[in-house]
Amino acid sequence: MSDAAPLLAVEDLRTVFYTEREEIHAVDGVSFEIAAGETVGLVGESGSGKSVTARSILGLVDDPGAVEEGSIRFRGEDLTEGTWDAHRGDIAIVFQDPGGALNPVYTVGNQIREALKIHQNLRGREARDRAVELLEDVGIPDAASRVDEYPHQLSGGMQQRAVIATALACDPDLLVCDEPTTALDVTIQAQILDLLDDLQREEDLAILLITHDMGVIEETADRVNVIYAGEVVERAPTRALFDDPKHPYTEALLRSIPGRTPPDEQLPTIDGEVPTPTGPATDCRFAPRCPAAFGACDEVHPEHEPVGDAAVDRTAACLLHDDRYPNETDLDGDPGTDSPVSPDGGESL
Ligand SMILES: Nc1ncnc2c1ncn2[C@@H]1O[C@H](COP(=O)(O)OP(=O)(O)OP(=O)(O)O)[C@@H](O)[C@H]1O
Ligand code: NI
Numbered sequence: 001m002s003d004a005a006p007l008l009a010v011e012d013l014r015t016v017f018y019t020e021r022e023e024i025h026a027v028d029g030v031s032f033e034i035a036a037g038e039t040v041g042l043v044g045e046s047g048s049g050k051s052v053t054a055r056s057i058l059g060l061v062d063d064p065g066a067v068e069e070g071s072i073r074f075r076g077e078d079l080t081e082g083t084w085d086a087h088r089g090d091i092a093i094v095f096q097d098p099g100g101a102l103n104p105v106y107t108v109g110n111q112i113r114e115a116l117k118i119h120q121n122l123r124g125r126e127a128r129d130r131a132v133e134l135l136e137d138v139g140i141p142d143a144a145s146r147v148d149e150y151p152h153q154l155s156g157g158m159q160q161r162a163v164i165a166t167a168l169a170c171d172p173d174l175l176v177c178d179e180p181t182t183a184l185d186v187t188i189q190a191q192i193l194d195l196l197d198d199l200q201r202e203e204d205l206a207i208l209l210i211t212h213d214m215g216v217i218e219e220t221a222d223r224v225n226v227i228y229a230g231e232v233v234e235r236a237p238t239r240a241l242f243d244d245p246k247h248p249y250t251e252a253l254l255r256s257i258p259g260r261t262p263p264d265e266q267l268p269t270i271d272g273e274v275p276t277p278t279g280p281a282t283d284c285r286f287a288p289r290c291p292a293a294f295g296a297c298d299e300v301h302p303e304h305e306p307v308g309d310a311a312v313d314r315t316a317a318c319l320l321h322d323d324r325y326p327n328e329t330d331l332d333g334d335p336g337t338d339s340p341v342s343p344d345g346g347e348s349l
Helices: 050-057 108-120 124-137 156-168 186-203 214-220 238-243 248-255 328-332
Strands: 008-018 023-034 039-043 065-074 091-094 174-178 206-211 223-228 231-237 304-306 315-317
Touching: 008 050, 023 039, 023 050, 023 065, 023 223, 023 231, 039 050, 039 186, 039 214, 050 065, 050 174, 050 206, 091 156, 108 124, 108 156, 124 156, 156 174, 156 186, 174 186, 186 206, 186 214, 206 214, 214 238, 223 238, 223 248, 231 238, 231 248
Parallel strands: 039 206, 039 223, 091 174, 174 206
Antiparallel strands: 008 023, 008 065, 223 231, 231 315, 304 315
16 A cells, blocks of 8 residues: 555544434444545445445435544545535445436436536536536447436436436546445446446546445455444455455355355355444444354454454454454364354345
């Protein structure tokens, strides 16, 4: 890694929702960095806090939620101190559902021109030409005529391209993509990921790629953060993480990738659900589902420890990697009792 300050540095981010019944610590001490032009993955199951992390970065957390602690530094400036507006166009977000992101009563071109007006002060002919150019950049054929079409006239994949074009109209340095391909067919998914890849290289964009799908991470991310119940549990360069996962949760996620399981076996899933964190973490939140859990896991909150090859910048928050807690599973060679991975298929991760 270079010595230059990262484009985005999230440190100890804590976002809480105050509902009538309980406090939900949706994001509970998350830290990660993104350098300019880099794709960083944030991966975890449903309810693990990915979208709340994204919304926190964009200043989009509303009542009854609030960013309670931590810093979100963009080019060194802490956005939590109220400077979101100053960076409105620098960070853009692409959501899962392109249909919901586009306004059905305006043409695609109108929506891009609106963004160009706000963020680049472009109007009239100039704005229209730029809108067509952006649609071409995101691979929409016949852009000069499609610019006048309404969202419903475009397929899902084309709609998501149009959403990305709208995001690019702000000329952002960072694109936060929250499950950008989840709503799309598999072949279209691959095309959109390729597009993001191309844009990143051509525009030197940094991308925070949020997904529940390890396959998407493998294809696109330079580095990965694995999130569970509001906490990052493992962070590593993508290749290192896939070759040798260090957290039992990462291992379980990897087992759920099609192709990693012999074709005659059904895709494993992880039994149980991500718990909703309603109080401070006093233990390992994954322990109840973990095949390697031992006594201390119910009592001690694991801190991030360096893991793997010392030359590689990676950590895991798991007592298996903390020398202070020699565990019984190591001693008697028993990998644990209940496997969290059920071979009976069902909904994949
Ligand atoms: N507006 C809200 N009010 C109360 N709780 C919320 C709110 N938004 C999110 N949460 C809670 O925060 C936690 C994290 O939710 P989040 O949407 O970030 O999950 P996610 O990882 O994006 O999951 P998914 O893959 O389903 O999108 C969940 O327990 C969720 O119920
Ligand atoms: Ni989400």
